[in-house]
Amino acid sequence: MRASHHFAGAVFALALCTVTPAIVHADEDATPAAPESSFVTREQLEKALDGMNEQVQAMQTDVDKFKRLKFSGYIQARWETSENSRDSVKVSGNPYTVTSPNLNRFYIRRGRFKLTYDSSPLSQAVIYFDGGSDRTLRLLEAYVTLLDPWTPLHDHQLTIGQQNVPFGFEIERSSSVRELPERSKAENVLFSGERDRGVKLVDQWNTHLQTTLGLFNGGGINQTDFPNTDPTRGKDFLARARWSQGWFDAAASYYFGRNTTPLTGPDVETKKTRIGLDAQTFYELPSLGGGTLRGEVYFAHEVNPDSVKALINGGSAANPVRLLKPNVDPAHLATDARGYYAMWVQNVGDQFQGVVRYDAWDPNTDKDHDQFRRASLGVNYFYDGYTRITLTYDVIKTDALVSPGRYADPADNLWTLQVQHKW
Amino acid sequence: MKNLSIRLILIAVVALFIGVAHAGRPITIKGSDTMVILGQRWAEQYMNETPGQIIQVTGGGSGTGIAALINGTTDICAASRPMKPDEKLKLRDRFQTMGVEIPVAKDGLSVYLGEANVVKKLSLEQLKNIYLGTLTNWKQVGGKDATIVLYGRENSSGTYGFFKDNVLGGRDFSPRVQTLPGTAAVVNAVSKDPNGIGYGGAAYAKGVKDCAIAKDDKSPAILPTAVTVHDGTYPLWRYLFFYTRKKPAGDIKRFVDWTLSAKGQELATKVGYFPLK
Numbered sequence: 254m255r256a257s258h259h260f261a262g263a264v265f266a267l268a269l270c271t272v273t274p275a276i277v278h279a280d281e282d283a284t285p286a287a288p289e290s291s292f293v294t295r296e297q298l299e300k301a302l303d304g305m306n307e308q309v310q311a312m313q314t315d316v317d318k319f320k321r322l323k324f325s326g327y328i329q330a331r332w333e334t335s336e337n338s339r340d341s342v343k344v345s346g347n348p349y350t351v352t353s354p355n356l357n358r359f360y361i362r363r364g365r366f367k368l369t370y371d372s373s374p375l376s377q378a379v380i381y382f383d384g385g386s387d388r389t390l391r392l393l394e395a396y397v398t399l400l401d402p403w404t405p406l407h408d409h410q411l412t413i414g415q416q417n418v419p420f421g422f423e424i425e426r427s428s429s430v431r432e433l434p435e436r437s438k439a440e441n442v443l444f445s446g447e448r449d450r451g452v453k454l455v456d457q458w459n460t461h462l463q464t465t466l467g468l469f470n471g472g473g474i475n476q477t478d479f480p481n482t483d484p485t486r487g488k489d490f491l492a493r494a495r496w497s498q499g500w501f502d503a504a505a506s507y508y509f510g511r512n513t514t515p516l517t518g519p520d521v522e523t524k525k526t527r528i529g530l531d532a533q534t535f536y537e538l539p540s541l542g543g544g545t546l547r548g549e550v551y552f553a554h555e556v557n558p559d560s561v562k563a564l565i566n567g568g569s570a571a572n573p574v575r576l577l578k579p580n581v582d583p584a585h586l587a588t589d590a591r592g593y594y595a596m597w598v599q600n601v602g603d604q605f606q607g608v609v610r611y612d613a614w615d616p617n618t619d620k621d622h623d624q625f626r627r628a629s630l631g632v633n634y635f636y637d638g639y640t641r642i643t644l645t646y647d648v649i650k651t652d653a654l655v656s657p658g659r660y661a662d663p664a665d666n667l668w669t670l671q672v673q674h675k676w
Numbered sequence: 677m678k679n680l681s682i683r684l685i686l687i688a689v690v691a692l693f694i695g696v697a698h699a700g701r702p703i704t705i706k707g708s709d710t711m712v713i714l715g716q717r718w719a720e721q722y723m724n725e726t727p728g729q730i731i732q733v734t735g736g737g738s739g740t741g742i743a744a745l746i747n748g749t750t751d752i753c754a755a756s757r758p759m760k761p762d763e764k765l766k767l768r769d770r771f772q773t774m775g776v777e778i779p780v781a782k783d784g785l786s787v788y789l790g791e792a793n794v795v796k797k798l799s800l801e802q803l804k805n806i807y808l809g810t811l812t813n814w815k816q817v818g819g820k821d822a823t824i825v826l827y828g829r830e831n832s833s834g835t836y837g838f839f840k841d842n843v844l845g846g847r848d849f850s851p852r853v854q855t856l857p858g859t860a861a862v863v864n865a866v867s868k869d870p871n872g873i874g875y876g877g878a879a880y881a882k883g884v885k886d887c888a889i890a891k892d893d894k895s896p897a898i899l900p901t902a903v904t905v906h907d908g909t910y911p912l913w914r915y916l917f918f919y920t921r922k923k924p925a926g927d928i929k930r931f932v933d934w935t936l937s938a939k940g941q942e943l944a945t946k947v948g949y950f951p952l953k
Contacts, residue, residue, distance in 0.1 A: 310854070313854060313855070314851070317851075317855070320830075320831075373848070374847075374848045404846075405841060405845065405846030406760075406761075406846070426769075430769045430770065460761070499764075499774050500774065535768060535772050535773065535774070536772075537772075537773050537922050537923065539922075539923060539925060542771065542772070542773070542921075542922055543768075543771045543772030543773035543921075543922060544772050545772040598772060599772075600771055600772055603748050603771075603921070604748070635748055637748075637749070638744070638747035638748055638749040639747070
């Protein structure tokens with residue numbers, strides 16, 4: 254905003270410089286025989302001012318167009334060290350196999366920039382890129398939002414394009430404001446990449462109730478064949494209702510679609526159902542500041558990574574064969590999954606924030622030793638209005654098979670130090 | 677690894693307490709340009725009465741002040757409009773609080789006309805059509821045959837938002853409106869332009885005349901005065917607010933309480949605003 258003022262001011266000064274000699278020149282042309290004079294008539298001055306005014310109006314129009322464009326973004330530079338860190342990548346066996354990745358590293362987790370253009374009070378376009386972890390610039394979001402013209406606050410909005418899947422609480426919450434560097438494991442698995450292509454309708458019925466309906470391809474942006482195909486063919490449907498009381502918010506989300514498992518012969522289609530419940534409560538401690546307790550539960554029934562164990566892959570590269578194992582009911586490719594997290598955030602003054610979270614994910618409730626559990630502790634230090642330093646420690650518990658029938662928790666706890674700058 | 681973990685946790689805990697211990701800095705107030713004069717007068721008098729206390733007052737518009745409250749760069753946001761729902765959500769996202777809204781004074785939103793303009797009154801409907809660009813000539817509202825020149829504020833201004841919501845019914849301003857960075861600039865432009873019209877806080881109306889406003893064609897046109905703003909008969913009045921992130925405490929509470937005291941409210945009246953009671 255301030256930059257645009259400076260820009261307008263500079264152009265105005267330039268216009269003044271160009272118009273002023275023109276006045277003098279016109280004066281000389283009009284009265285060639287008269288002695289030189291540094292005075293100009295009121296009429297001439299008024300004409301010059303009118304001309305300048307027209308120029309300023311034209312510039313104002315251009316500046317107004319620029320002001321409709323918002324450029325924002327953030328960078329998350331990170332250092333991570335894991336319990337099983339090694340100084341170099343180890344290889345072993347014949348042929349050589351990478352056995353232990355280097356988890357003591359600096360890297361850019363997210364490097365994002367967003368352009369928002371408020372074309373008119375009734376429509377908005379957003380394009381959002383990430384050039385973070387894999388150094389490749391990729392499109393995260395690109396969508397158009399149409400706002401209703403019949404309510405002052407535009408309570409009904411239709412968005413079409415590549416966007417966040419509006420399910421639950423943590424998906425739509427920007428990584429730049431989240432208190433811990435990563436979302437819960439359940440969300441990571443169920444909505445990998447958080448985004449998909451589709452359409453959503455958001456209706457704010459009153460100050461408390463908001464509903465969302467959506468129709469999406471269903472694959473998500475991290476799927477390998479995204480965005481060229483829609484392997485499930487049919488579209489996924491979702492609905493969410495959120496009640497917001499200010500100090501207490503709660504929402505229920507429902508997602509329904511189909512998974513297609515391609516086989517040699519007829520493909521197998523299975524149901525994909527996800528139900529989410531989330532709640533957040535907020536409070537204030539006079540001596541410390543605001544705090545929040547929040548939780549979210551995910552129930553899912555869909556194809557999971559274990560499902561591939563029910564398949565036989567054979568044939569040749571030119572003629573691959575993929576079949577269902579004998580005596581496997583195709584309906585069992587989809588299994589019940591559960592996930593949840595509980596979280597506590599407490600501000601300490603204006604610059605510090607403490608965070609505790611416990612999250613769990615069970616991809617197949619009929620199976621043991623596949624569960625993921627994690628306790629996370631974090632401290633945020635808000636260096637200024639734009640920069641935040643985060644230190645977290647994740648205690649991760651999983652079962653790794655160490656010998657037949659024997660499981661142990663691998664040493665994979667993780668320290669993360671992150672510096673984020675957001676503008 | 678365990679020893680390293682314990683050390684790092686200790687460092688984090690120590691840093692946390694260092695942060696809590698840091699105190700005694702100046703109170704910062706940022707936001708509404710309409711309230712800059714009021715904030716400065718309050719700050720000056722309060723600092724005179726409270727040696728050692730420093731209060732810094734800056735403008736930029738209500739939207740700018742609210743953004744500063746959200747990103748933690750001001751203690752108090754001065755706003756000439758209420759916070760929007762999405763702004764409250766952003767504040768809650770960062771600080772887990774809803775923000776505290778404190779009405780500190782009332783203000784009449786004046787419609788400024790050049791002193792030579794023969795038009796003395798407008799209905800809200802006429803005013804709306806002028807700023808939507810439907811009425812473009814003064815003779816359409818009883819004036820001389822001249823094009824109406826529109827002056828207004830930038831969209832970060834609370835006055836802009838109040839006018840848009842309460843006069844234009846949420847619709848967008850005519851593209852012919854020349855946006856200016858502050859109320860003083862609007863007053864200055866209208867004072868030099870006999871065909872100009874602008875809007876802003878009543879306290880700024882110097883060198884221009886206030887236009888009387890009627891709720892509709894049948895209602896009398898009312899000028900913004902202490903009486904008409906106080907009793908609500910002048911249709912364009914509003915509260916002026918202070919916003920804080922959490923319940924005011926310590927120095928901030930003492931200052932806010934002082935602005936609400938008889939002394940603070942009297943000073944608001946002297947500056948050209950209207951007291952709460």
